[in-house]
Amino acid sequence: xxxxxxxxxxxxxxxxxxxxxxxxxxxxxxxxxxxxxxxxxxxxxxxxxxxxxxxxxxxxxxxxxxxxxxxxxxxxxxxxxxxxxxxxxxxxxxxxxxxxxxxxxxxxxxxxxxxxxxxxxxxxxxxxxxxxxxxxxxxxxxxxxxxxxxxxxxxxxxxxxxxxxxxxxxxxx
Amino acid sequence: xxxxxxxxxxxxxxxxxxxxxxxxxxxxxxxxxxxxxxxxxxxxxxxxxxxxxxxxxxxxxxxxxxxxxxxxxxxxxxxxxxxxxxxxxxxxxxxxxxxxxxxxxxxxxxxxxxxxxxxxxxxxxxxxxxxxxxxxxxxxxxxxxxxxxxxxxxxxxxxxxxxxxxxxxxxxxxxxxxxxxxxxxxxxxxxxxxxxxxxxxxxxxxxxxxxxxxxxxxxxxxxxxxxxxxxxxxxxxxxxxxxxxxxxxxxxxxxxxxxxxxxxxxxxxxxxxxxxxxxxxxxxxxxxxxxxxxxxxxxxxxxxxxxxxxxxxxxxxxxxxxxxxxxxxxxxxxxxxxxxxxxxxxxxxxxxxxxxxxxxxxxxxxxxxxxxxxxxxxxxxxxxxxxxxxxxxxxxxxxxxxxxxxxxxxxxxxxxxxxxxxxxxxxxxxxxx
Numbered sequence: 001x002x003x004x005x006x007x008x009x010x011x012x013x014x015x016x017x018x019x020x021x022x023x024x025x026x027x028x029x030x031x032x033x034x035x036x037x038x039x040x041x042x043x044x045x046x047x048x049x050x051x052x053x054x055x056x057x058x059x060x061x062x063x064x065x066x067x068x069x070x071x072x073x074x075x076x077x078x079x080x081x082x083x084x085x086x087x088x089x090x091x092x093x094x095x096x097x098x099x100x101x102x103x104x105x106x107x108x109x110x111x112x113x114x115x116x117x118x119x120x121x122x123x124x125x126x127x128x129x130x131x132x133x134x135x136x137x138x139x140x141x142x143x144x145x146x147x148x149x150x151x152x153x154x155x156x157x158x159x160x161x162x163x164x165x166x167x168x169x170x171x172x173x
Numbered sequence: 174x175x176x177x178x179x180x181x182x183x184x185x186x187x188x189x190x191x192x193x194x195x196x197x198x199x200x201x202x203x204x205x206x207x208x209x210x211x212x213x214x215x216x217x218x219x220x221x222x223x224x225x226x227x228x229x230x231x232x233x234x235x236x237x238x239x240x241x242x243x244x245x246x247x248x249x250x251x252x253x254x255x256x257x258x259x260x261x262x263x264x265x266x267x268x269x270x271x272x273x274x275x276x277x278x279x280x281x282x283x284x285x286x287x288x289x290x291x292x293x294x295x296x297x298x299x300x301x302x303x304x305x306x307x308x309x310x311x312x313x314x315x316x317x318x319x320x321x322x323x324x325x326x327x328x329x330x331x332x333x334x335x336x337x338x339x340x341x342x343x344x345x346x347x348x349x350x351x352x353x354x355x356x357x358x359x360x361x362x363x364x365x366x367x368x369x370x371x372x373x374x375x376x377x378x379x380x381x382x383x384x385x386x387x388x389x390x391x392x393x394x395x396x397x398x399x400x401x402x403x404x405x406x407x408x409x410x411x412x413x414x415x416x417x418x419x420x421x422x423x424x425x426x427x428x429x430x431x432x433x434x435x436x437x438x439x440x441x442x443x444x445x446x447x448x449x450x451x452x453x454x455x456x457x458x459x460x461x462x463x464x465x466x467x468x469x470x471x472x473x474x475x476x477x478x479x480x481x482x483x484x485x486x487x488x489x490x491x492x493x494x495x496x497x498x499x500x501x502x503x504x505x506x507x508x509x510x511x512x513x514x515x516x517x518x519x520x521x522x523x524x525x526x527x528x529x530x531x532x533x534x535x536x537x538x539x540x541x542x543x544x545x546x547x548x549x550x551x552x553x554x555x556x557x558x559x560x561x562x563x564x565x566x567x568x569x570x571x572x573x574x575x576x577x578x579x580x581x582x583x584x585x586x587x588x589x590x591x592x593x594x595x596x597x598x599x600x601x602x603x604x605x606x
Contacts, residue, residue: 031234033313034321041446044315063183071190079227081317082347082357084201084212085220086194088314093194097187129316136195137202138210142362142383147315 015059021169026052026069030076045147046154049073050125053092054118055163057099058108059170066103070096084137091128095121111160118159122152212363216348228321228350235310236323243307273471300414301458303337304328308448309353318361318385320344322451325353333412335454341418341442342366342406343451354453358445359419360387367410368419370437371403379404379419379439387420389437390428398425404439414457418442 029048037044053073057066074092078085099121106113126148133141178185201220202210216224306322324330326349334346336356344364348355357364360381368379368389375398377389389404402422408415420441428434 027230027234030313031231031238034231034310035235035238037311037313038308038320038448044311044313064186067183067187067190071194075194075223076227076230077313079223080231081312081314082319082355082361082363083314083317084198085223086198086201089194090191090198093187093190097183101183132198133316137198139202139212140209140362141316144315144383147384151315 014061016171017059017166017169018171021166022056025056025166026073030073030080033077034080045150046158047122047125047151048158049077050092050095050122051118051155051159051162053096054099054121054159055114055166057096058103058114058117059166061100061103061108063097063100063104066096066098066100067093068096070094070099083133087129087132087137090132091125094128095125098124111163114163115156115159119152119156122155123148126151221348224348224355225350228353228355231310232321232350232353235321239307239309239323273468276468300454302454302456303452304330304455306336306354306451306453308356308451315385316362318358318364318381318445319347319355320358320448322354322356322453323352324453325350327352329455330354330453331455335413336451337413337417337454338443338448338451340444341420342413343443343445343448345412346453356451360385360441360445365410366413366419367407368404369407370398370422371405373397373402376407376409377437382436385445387439387441389439390434392435392437394433394435398422398435398437400424404437414454 029052033048053070056069070092071089074089077088130143133139201213203213205211306324308320309323310321312319330346330349332346336343344356344358346354347357359366362381364380366379369376377392379387379389382388400422404419406413406415406417420439423438423440425435425437428436
């Protein structure tokens, strides 16, 4: 993992995207996250909103934008469930913040690094979700760590495919 | 001071957003009387507003996706993939006819049950009105087993209405939006449906586990619970009508928290992961719905027609047998007990082909024991092997000796008859056709 100075990274320029990509990609991720499980027999071993959050946070290299995007996506996901609103919000807020912070310090053009970051942040998001539910809220929730591990792996695989596709939508100077 | 905010701007924004969400979470959780935390079953206005926004944003694209998929599938199924459709149609028609007759036969039991329930002041609710809906989306989360349907307040759906499929129950309406509704599936961890095992009549509460399998919890160990037993709704939860299929017992596993309890894993009757069309029970009444009553009337009419046809066929068959009886020669059993003197004595009453004089006037044949081929000391009525040659008539044979304790075995009368008074070989008892 190549470590670079923050100023140097900024000098390389922050990637920007058309407004439609900013608007439609998160919306498509949320809609597909709610719709696709019906086609794959109810298995939700993926988290498209998290993958999109990580991508934009890494690409924009801005922790605040990553934080806001993660919070928005998480709250939206929570609103579609019947659980308390804010659990996913906190988990993805932290994930977005960390992705934005990491994007300042590492070479985010490397596909392998981006995939690994997605995998680790997916696991971290699950841990935060579970901790909030069991510790902070004191609610009873059974958990399958195997399913969470599978979800992290699938998220990484999706990132390998999706990130290069989204890279093509960048605005070229 | 300004440099502090600038320097830690990222961290401060993060903390502010986290703090706001934690406060929001704290407002949604309440402590119950038992000292445990639980989510407020009724969403606060702010929470409901967020859910409404999310529903408003997500549902239109989901409906569009769903409609597109349905269109493609129906195009394929309705216009292209039509192999064997005629045979299927005929089979279905036969099935409908058979079910109508079965329904008619069950109707009397149902009416009787209804009368008895009325006598006992027990109001059994029947599914009176349902609303068909399409399942169009999910929550997108493993920990929240809910799905969305395309009917909402515009179709007068309300919270806690039961959602079923023809195979079994699927869930209950948890939240209603203007044009959609959120349904809590029975395999969610927070769901709860009162169920009863069909054979053992053990009651329990059905809810989902971590991997989305429905299980009945809080049941004492009982060896009678076997895999394959049907699970039905118990009707005590005031949501699901009584007697609807839930699934079958898959296996029984020990409760990890309590020693003397078990969890019964249930294979759901409804395909919870492939739900397309569901029915929302919008009304239950203590009487049959109009459509069902109409079906019953049709069944009754069909049943009456079928019964008349069966009776007519029976009469025709009886008439044919009588004609055959008149044409066939009569047969008499030579070993049959003596009939009344009127039978056979009057020549005019004799059936065609039957002799009026011989058998009826003759004395009844006296059955005799067969001569033993190799008499021994166990032979009845013989003091010695030689004495067995003179057999005693029936009813006069000696009782067995106390030494042996064996009872005399009378041989078939036909055989004795053959020996004593030979008769025609048709003494099989076929006297009448």
